[in-house]
Amino acid sequence: MVGKTDVGVIVRRGDAAKGQYALDAAVKLLSFYNEYFETPYPLPKLDLVAGPGNSQFFSAMENWGAIFYFDYALLIDPKLSTETDRQNVFTVVAHEMAHQWFGDLVTMDWWDNLWLNEGFASWMENKATDHFHPEWNVWLSTQAGQQGAMRTDSRAGTHPIVTPIRDVFAASSAFDAITYQKGQAVIRMLEAYTGEAAFRAGVRNYIKAHAYGNTVSDDLWTEIDKVSTKKITAIAHDFTLQSGVPLIRATAGPGGVVLNQDRFGADLGQRTPRTWRAPVTVTSLDGRTWQGVVAAGAPKTADVAAPAVVNAGQTSYFRTAYSTDLWARLAPRYAQLPPADQLGLLYDSRALGEVGIVPMSDFLALAKNAPADGDPIVLNTLSDQLSAIDWLYDRRPNQAAFRAFARGRLGPVAQRLGWDPKPGEADNDAVTRRAILENLGALGDPAVLAEARRRFERWLTDPDSLTGTGRRTVLSIVAANADAATWDTLHRKARESKDITDRARLYGYLGSALDPALADRALALALSGEPSATEVPLLLGAVSNPFPDKAFDFALANRARLQPFLEPSSQTSYFARLAQSSRDPAMIDKLTRFAASVPASSRSELDKSVAAVRYRVEVIANRLPEMDRWLAAN
Numbered sequence: 001m002v003g004k005t006d007v008g009v010i011v012r013r014g015d016a017a018k019g020q021y022a023l024d025a026a027v028k029l030l031s032f033y034n035e036y037f038e039t040p041y042p043l044p045k046l047d048l049v050a051g052p053g054n055s056q057f058f059s060a061m062e063n064w065g066a067i068f069y070f071d072y073a074l075l076i077d078p079k080l081s082t083e084t085d086r087q088n089v090f091t092v093v094a095h096e097m098a099h100q101w102f103g104d105l106v107t108m109d110w111w112d113n114l115w116l117n118e119g120f121a122s123w124m125e126n127k128a129t130d131h132f133h134p135e136w137n138v139w140l141s142t143q144a145g146q147q148g149a150m151r152t153d154s155r156a157g158t159h160p161i162v163t164p165i166r167d168v169f170a171a172s173s174a175f176d177a178i179t180y181q182k183g184q185a186v187i188r189m190l191e192a193y194t195g196e197a198a199f200r201a202g203v204r205n206y207i208k209a210h211a212y213g214n215t216v217s218d219d220l221w222t223e224i225d226k227v228s229t230k231k232i233t234a235i236a237h238d239f240t241l242q243s244g245v246p247l248i249r250a251t252a253g254p255g256g257v258v259l260n261q262d263r264f265g266a267d268l269g270q271r272t273p274r275t276w277r278a279p280v281t282v283t284s285l286d287g288r289t290w291q292g293v294v295a296a297g298a299p300k301t302a303d304v305a306a307p308a309v310v311n312a313g314q315t316s317y318f319r320t321a322y323s324t325d326l327w328a329r330l331a332p333r334y335a336q337l338p339p340a341d342q343l344g345l346l347y348d349s350r351a352l353g354e355v356g357i358v359p360m361s362d363f364l365a366l367a368k369n370a371p372a373d374g375d376p377i378v379l380n381t382l383s384d385q386l387s388a389i390d391w392l393y394d395r396r397p398n399q400a401a402f403r404a405f406a407r408g409r410l411g412p413v414a415q416r417l418g419w420d421p422k423p424g425e426a427d428n429d430a431v432t433r434r435a436i437l438e439n440l441g442a443l444g445d446p447a448v449l450a451e452a453r454r455r456f457e458r459w460l461t462d463p464d465s466l467t468g469t470g471r472r473t474v475l476s477i478v479a480a481n482a483d484a485a486t487w488d489t490l491h492r493k494a495r496e497s498k499d500i501t502d503r504a505r506l507y508g509y510l511g512s513a514l515d516p517a518l519a520d521r522a523l524a525l526a527l528s529g530e531p532s533a534t535e536v537p538l539l540l541g542a543v544s545n546p547f548p549d550k551a552f553d554f555a556l557a558n559r560a561r562l563q564p565f566l567e568p569s570s571q572t573s574y575f576a577r578l579a580q581s582s583r584d585p586a587m588i589d590k591l592t593r594f595a596a597s598v599p600a601s602s603r604s605e606l607d608k609s610v611a612a613v614r615y616r617v618e619v620i621a622n623r624l625p626e627m628d629r630w631l632a633a634n
């Protein structure tokens with residue numbers, strides 16, 4: 001009981017113990033939300049209902065008082081679940097419960113304001129999780145999702161957060177990174193701008209004024225502006241009614257750091273000048289802070305001395321381009337910056353380098369000098385960034401040189417973390433250990449591959465020798481580097497598995513093999529009738545990670561047989577996702593031809609995939625030679 005509400009978790013017979021973790025989370029979160037929103041949760045009960053399987057579209061649904069979750073998003077099995085699973089369950093429960101107010105008690109008027117539900121719940125899931133688990137540093141890990149949204153938002157195919165929705169296809173397409181991740185980033189920026197107390201007071205009044213009613217975005221801005229000394233409606237309009245990513249250019253001036261607002265566009269079409277009133281915080285390394293709003297055509301001077309970080313704390317939605325001299329003073333101090341700002345420098349320098357605004361060497365030099373004992377989420381991010389660049393090399397001659405560089409960066413982190421959890425270690429060390437080892441496995445690190453193999457062989461004779469995060473790490477490394485015999489063994493394990501969640505993951509591993517012949521076997525297996533209905537699209541999706549072109553071609557060639565396994569909301573987006581990480585220029589034409597076969601209003605995910613492939617092809621052509629020269633010299 002929380003107040004007058006009976007909180008419960010509904011599971012299949014035998015799974016009760018696996019629901020305890022989510023029940024404990026829900027009880028804590030309900031008290032937190034009752035206090036935050038001030039209007040208490042009005043129903044006599046709140047059930048969290050677990051069901052087997054998975055969807056191509058969602059992991060949970062916020063039905064009022066009876067929230068549905070797939071097992072993997074709600075249940076924790078100490079033998080099988082990873083540390084990432086534990087953190088995910090907490091945040092998904094926090095997300096769906098935030099919807100009991102934002103979405104259910106107060107509902108968007110129409111799908112063009114979908115982001116009012118999803119952006120707000122995505123922001124609140126992090127705010128609530130950070131309250132109960134500050135050690136997870138969710139505001140750092142959530143940056144990865146925001147970066148994905150920024151990448152989409154700087155290319156063709158993007159759209160404003162608030163966008164017209166005329167039919168059911170367009171409504172389905174609106175459930176994307178712009179709605180969720182850009183949405184939450186904008187809310188976070190606005191809360192940082194008004195201050196936490198004023199923002200919360202506005203939210204409380206909004207819930208009171210509109211309970212059991214429907215709203216548009218301006219209803220929320222109006223309530224916040226009534227109570228806040230800093231008004232947000234104009235800023236909110238700039239960031240929600242127009243698409244795109246602002247770029248703040250920082251140069252050294254006589255009075256401090258001069259800030260000019262420009263636009264960050266990855267495509268030519270996304271470079272048309274546009275104005276945002278952007279809240280900017282600049283903090284110098286000697287601890288002085290300047291705050292202001294910067295708009296195009298009206299430069300401002302932050303009266304702090306270089307070296308200084310622009311967008312300190314990374315709470316605003318824009319990228320920063322430092323002049324050469326400012327960067328030269330800031331980059332060597334990277335290790336002294338707070339983790340959030342280290343992430344900001346890593347993400348911005350790579351994104352700006354890829355489109356040629358700054359040299360790629362800015363990012364590579366940061367990577368070279370990043371300390372191996374830094375914050376786990378920062379190291380995790382660095383590892384993912386290096387893997388993303390490795391993907392661009394695609395067996396080109398200089399891939400070996402890049403891999404040697406990347407292994408040189410990640411090897412010392414893996415050495416420090418080891419393979420086994422240390423007593424009393426931080427939760428995030430477990431998350432990062434897995435990410436670093438898996439990425440080293442993908443980079444072909446011989447020591448990591450050998451140790452994973454050794455642990456796998458032991459597991460075959462002693463299944464209890466691997467549990468949780470360690471089991472997941474070993475299986476994914478071995479599966480990615482499987483030979484035919486290992487693949488057959490994993491296949492047998494998938495067939496024999498009695499646990500529905502684990503069985504789906506084991507089938508997923510079969511699709512992750514880097515050997516193209518095994519990828520073909522996984523594709524054939526997907527439509528063989530053996531995997532369950534929800535495992536079929538998941539297995540094809542797994543193949544699309546190492547082999548996007550192969551997976552897309554297969555799915556298209558077998559479209560009629562695949563159709564019954566695709567959900568109505570995913571008939572087009574599923575194909576777009578299979579193709580989105582392709583490095584082959586031919587994919588652009590394939591996607592364009594496919595788009596002609598679907599209703600016009602359902603093409604937006606295809607447009608985004610076309611833009612993503614085109615972007616990647618250009619980065620490969622334009623930036624890899626520059627990186628090769630740097631690698632040779634360094």
Ligand SMILES: [Zn+2]
Pocket residue numbers: 095099117118121
């Ligand atoms: Zn949601």
